Amino acid sequence: NAGVTQTPKFQVLKTGQSMTLQCAQDMNHEYMSWYRQDPGMGLRLIHYSVGAGITDQGEVPNGYNVSRSTTEDFPLRLLSAAPSQTSVYFCASRPRQGREQYFGPGTRLTVT
């Protein structure tokens, strides 16, 4: 069991560039989420999904898109990167009936 995996680990983008952060889980969890972590602000929810084909916005969705075509994968897309999106991004998953969320190792993104 690899758990929750994220790629890449580090990324540097220029303002205006686009990219996709990958997240995959092999635990057959229905729920998946994306958070960003900024100093002094804890983790804030960007988008989440309760199952394949279903996504919803979290607290800070602007500038990000998601889709959930399979149970395993939940990619996060930045359409036009901005310096305000410099952050550490965490993907998480949990089973429908469970309470514990399992987090990936994170992607550190810098936008210059």
Added chain:
Amino acid sequence: GNSVTQMEGPVTLSEEAFLTINCTYTATGYPSLFWYVQYPGEGLQLLLKATKADDKGSNKGFEATYRKETTSFHLEKGSVQVSDSAVYFCALEDGNKLVFGAGTILRVKS
């Protein structure tokens, strides 16, 4: 909306000292409460949880009790080790998602 407030850090302690990290919450109803820990360079791991009032969660010598009267879920450990140095996050369950506090950095000196 629901929110979590944690004591600001960093908290610096000597090895074998007693640890308390305060956490209070604002919520409708009685959500499940969690403490997550983030070691340097890693993702978050669940440390302990409590799903109803008066529940005590415990793991690795850490404890926290769900107190609905004071809307608190303070984290305690009787004797910290250098290996406990990490960032600790208090969180509550809000529907399908977690609401996190800002995190508290703990540094333990030998």
